[in-house]
Amino acid sequence: MVQLPTWAALAPALALGVTALALLLIDSVDPDTTNTGLLGGVSVAGSLVSLAFAVWFIFGGTGIPQSEGGQGVATLFNGQLVVDQMALFFMIIVASVTALVTLASTDYVREHAYQAEFYALVLLSASGMAILSAANSLATAFVAFELVSLPSYALVAILKDNRGSVEAGLKYFLIGAVSSAVFAYGISLVYAATGVLRFDAIAAAIDSGTVQTVADGSIQAQSAQVPASILGVGILMVLGGIAFKMAAVPFHFWAPEAYEGSPAPVAAFLSSASKAAGFVLAFRAFAVAFPVGALTASGDVISWFVVFQILAIVTMFVGNFAAATQEKVKRMMAYSSVGHAGYVLIGLAALSASGDGMAFSMSAGMAHLLVYGFMNTGAFLFIALAEYWGVGRRFEDYNGLGRQAPLACAAMTIFLFSLAGLPIGGGFFSKFYLFSATLNVGAWTLAASLVINSALSLFYYSRVVKAMWVEEPTGERSIDSYPTGLYTAIVAAAVVTVLLIPGFGTVSDLAMRAAELL
């Protein structure tokens, strides 16, 4: 394999960013007419290029030490960014979700006035996610975090003559702004305590208990002591800021509103890719920067995995029970995505006080995020299709849809059952993976709530299936057009979801390796 310059390791992120700029340029050339095919094509191509790069690198061995025949971790800008297996893993998730969403959008926003802006914002946000997955410092993390958030605010509110969309955008923006402020303040406290922002340096500070400083790339210890209390508060606030991105309790309030109000492809994008971005930051920060072992060793600093356990359980129950009581499909999906955030939180919760089992549980969470990326995106894209057809938003509006659009409904059935954890899609395996991760450290409560919530989720997911296939169509609904882009995206997602049953071995291996190398 050819030896590329180090900065080329960022190619997946760069591809997305460059595509966004290219879209703006295309729009600048002729702002008055919009060529949907061109814009959509460019966006899909860009995200596919990024996906190709990520896949090439991850199998080319980027992030695996030379000793094991890999290319070694690509460290950029004095370790502000690192491209390792985990970063690439999440870049793959982001890129594939972006590809699906942009492909589906070609039909969804066809009549829309601001198409170039739409695609550009999606890709900007995606590039932010890609950078976030490589961020190795609270500084880059914060910048990337905002690069993810700001476009998504605009995306949610992009239907500017639609009260629902605007209201969703407002709520998303307000809560997002507050959480980013909390995040920034938490970072400032961590900096106050440790004197550094780079994850490894923070870890060094926590280990040695003394303030560190980073001089031309090397970490040097200072004399001053790390004030544990400030550090603890800082960590909690950082966690709060991240919890917003993952839509985890107690920062989940925006999720139902934002997902319901925003255009369905945007909801798909946010609930899949944005969540993944939040989690990659959480994984890296809490695995590298705040090693639970050292923290608990250093006395009165909170051992955060307990917090995560509580968060995980509460999030699971809140999300699933709320979802079970919904009357609108999109809102149900929104709450279910909150519940899934709870599942993935197990990845950070299922470890022992000394931090054992971290790699195992984290890889489980990563695997679930990947599978979830496809099945959840697919489900939301199906909702986008329903909106495209003008089908209502309630369960009973979906009645008998299976007769008019059997293919799409079959795909939706796959998504929902896979989300519920039936072995018809990869969701079954990833849930089992999480399950065994919990049992691995004997976290019975987590295991129990995982099983209970999966059983519960089957109930409300099957409501949609029932409506689509079993119920008789109520009222007259005429479905005249079968949009190609949306169909392609949905079918592609469904195929991948099913193929993840035989292919789950690869995924779990990648995730495991990535988590171990971290």
Next chain:
Amino acid sequence: MQSAPLPETLAELLGLDPNNTLVMIVMSLIGAALIGSLMMTNTALAGPWAKRKITAAFTDRIAVNRIGPFGLGTIPADAVRLLSKELIVPEGVDRPAWDLAPLIIASTALLGFAVIPMGSGLHLADPEVGLAYVFATASMASIGLIMAGYASNNKYSFLGGLRAVAQNIAYEIPLILTGASVVIFAGSLQMSEIVAAQTQPLIGPLPSWYAFVNPFAFVLFMIANLAEVGRNPFDIPEAPTEIVAGYQTEYSSVYFVLIYLGEFIHIFLGGAIIATIFLGGPAGPGPASLGFIWFMVKIWGVFLFTQWARSAIPRVRIDQLIEIGWKGMLVLSLANLLLTAVIVGVIA
């Protein structure tokens, strides 16, 4: 010519300990009073007298020649006249914003002179971030303008305030970017450093003033500065033929005086900035003690330029203003920045 700042010089003159904070505070106050009154004198000279003379000369008239020699008596006369006028508070004005606006306009402009090296040791303070500071103070005036425009409860004032802000912000960025291109040469934001960097000769007798080194930036800066101080062709915020007097329509008596003074101090501040970062500050032939004279010459030169523009160039429309600012000046100043960087990179 790295001269010690004014307060320390004073302290040494009076034989006091320059490390004693109290002493320094007192000395600083004295120095500040000195600088302040100096500027007030300048503006008092410029506002009621020089401005009219110049305009009259342009329009081939005779102006202010009644009171005193060359009509210089007009200055105190006008001061008394304006101060003793009744202060009319229109109904519905938003106090205290309405009262604060003139104060802000007047005093922020004065603040900028703190870091300007005027030669002959007349250099109040020399912080490392001098240039950033002076830009900051210079742009604070627009807050006063929008306050005045908004608080007056008058449609002309409101439009004037909005125009003023739109114009200031449109030309702020070219201004600052062009200043940044100078910083690339000087490699420092400290005023004394920037001045010092312009001392060595460029070609023959010509000193390496940045106006000569980078005339392109100089022209850009002059234009942007015109817009900043709101003189023709950029005087639309108070375009008398369109919106009476813009944001100052409703002000009378002392408030009017303050706004008027503020504008002129602002003009001189702009001149001071130009003189410092483009014209070598107080540098000039003769002993360094003459520096102040040269400095005065330079800022009065800039003042004359603005007055010439006021009389000679027609006013632009608001849309032209915005388009010149965003499509012309901004792009040019970005280009200038990169160009300068390349040049400096090559010669360095």
Next chain:
Amino acid sequence: MIPAQWYLLLSAAVFCIGLFGILTRRNALVFLMSVELMLNAANINFVAFSLQHGNLTGQVFSLFTMALAAAEVAVGVGIILVLYRNFTDVDVTKATTMRW
């Protein structure tokens, strides 16, 4: 030199003022300003401890924070603008019609 905890107290106070504003005010613009306060509280910490620790990391980060705050304002004002156009009000509690 002023001891660090004073800066901490100051920033905490500013942060809490911002938080209070968020919790009590209903005007979206005031909300925005409160968020700016919170961000600037973070900036206080950064600059103060950058001085304390003697490295520039904090100051650079505060620059980032400013830039991002500005971008946030740009987006936020845009959203508030369309909010006003749709609801003829900038009261965050007025927008409660979550239906299409």
Next chain:
Amino acid sequence: MWIAALLAVTLLGSVGVMLTPDRYAGKVAAAVSAVPALASVYMYYVFLTQNGGAGNALLSPEGIAFGQQVPWIDLAGYSISYYVGLDGVSMPLLTLTTVLTSLAIVSAWTPISERQSQFYGLMLLMEVSLIGVFAALDFFLWFVFWEGVLIPMYFLIGVWGGPRRKYAAIKFFVYTNVASLVMFAGLFALVFNTDLTSLALPAMAEAFRNASGLPEFAGIGLATISFVLMFVGFAVKVPVFPLHTWLPDAHVEAPTPVSVMLAGVLLKMGTYALLRFNFTMLAETARALAVPLAIVGVVSVIYGAMLALAQRDLKRIVAYSSISSMGYVILGLVAFTPHGMGGATFQMVAHGLISGLMFMTVGVIYNTTHTRMVGDMSGLADRMPWTVGIFVAAAFGYMGLPLMAGFAGEFLIFQGAFDAATLGSAAPLLTSLAMFGIVIVAGYLLWAMQRTLFGGFHLETDYEVGPAAFHDVAPLAVLLLLVIALGVAPDLSYDMIQHAIAPLTGGGA
């Protein structure tokens, strides 16, 4: 390789059928399903003649015929592989599945009139999962198929079922899924407490049978807890009293071909899983718990029969009676004697054929008369002689008439249960109680036949009731022939079954 081919052909077939227009779907589906059916019959022949699998697939690896293993996933330290194979227990059940599916598809031509391609596609999809369930030798593979059965079944009942189909479908779905979760929990409680590295069933069996030092909760060993959990999980499928309540609804609401599959094969999944997991992997615990299990079995025998006695709906009668028949299987299994277990396994096959036959016949009658109520009709014999004849034969088979498959199965079970060491002194009592069940069955079947088939014809219809179409009767005939064949020559499958369960009972065949 053979099994992979079966799965692949059927899966592709189902996709293809889903895409064919409704008019041809039925025929195409029948043609497609004929392929695995004939293939499996051939496999059965090969197995029988060359006796490829002498022994139990889980306990003695040489017992695996048509085996194939491909590494798949290495998950959480457990290696999962695509691992399939057959032995004397699964071979007959596999054949039963394929044959019964194709017959059911043929029998669906008349009743199923709308969304046909989807119906037949789902039938074939279900066949894929069923083949997988009986052939899989790796837990994960097995579980995938096990759950995979539910999804097509849910749609088949929910979409093409009777008036209360939605309720029935949801009930079935929830029951079986919760059951799966319970079983899953019970099993993995064991898995995580034994040092397993592979989830292949033989490895699990090996690990569980000589697992030692399992933790205890409240004095009860983990093995027992898991056994109970897994038993409950599987008993729902069987079904065993008191977990049977989903069955009558599902049977009554499901269209005839679906209830044929339900009674004929899906119930056997439960007993098959019981045999594979509880009685093979946890044999010791099973022996220890023999008496209560036997009581459960007997109770469902009597209870099912009693309920059947109380029904007026032919379909309900058959449904409840199948509950009681499955009770025999439980009884036979707990006996842990060659005859008992062998008979139980044989009974699975036999009952699969007979109950399928019964449902199919009832279905044919219903297609003509549009009623299943015993009271509504009488004297069908002279209007549709063939159907009635087969119905009578099938009923006698159900009652355990000699020379019919039912007889062999039940006789062997009683014989085995009577001298079952595991049941000790309770054996005679329980067995005789179970025998009493047969009397009840005979009672209600005879009564029902007498009311409906014989006597003067009476049925309010506005059309002429005539004999059923050939393609309705043909499957019945085929099934009846199979029943008789197994009854005349039980060794056709009893031998291989004995080979398979010999390692369990300790004694040879």
Next chain:
Amino acid sequence: MSNPWIAIGALAVVGLAIPVSMMTVSSLIRPRVPEQGKTATYESGEVPTGSSQEIKFNIQYYMVALLFVVFDIETVLIFPWTVIYRDAVGAVGMSKILLPMVAFIGVLVVGLGWAWRNGAVRWVRSPRATKGADTYE
């Protein structure tokens, strides 16, 4: 070198003192002749109609302001670069210090170009001027 901000603070004091003193002087010597009509806001002699608070002004002012917020902040990020540029050229070479800024400004220019082309800085976009597609009002 004493802290320069003391002197700056001093100038701030003076800068406030001068106007305030002028106000006081004026308030001592100026007359007060309250009279109805004087206090009417000036509208070229016409009777004032309505208040200035509810007049609708061109949305362009918002657009320009938003653009300014973004670009002005970028200059904040440019300034540190300009300060160290000259030394950095010597230290790490020209391309390494110049190219990142070129990329940065390139992105800025793309954004500006987009805003330009989409009429964010074109003034005549008022609803009455262009009825239809994407007005900003």
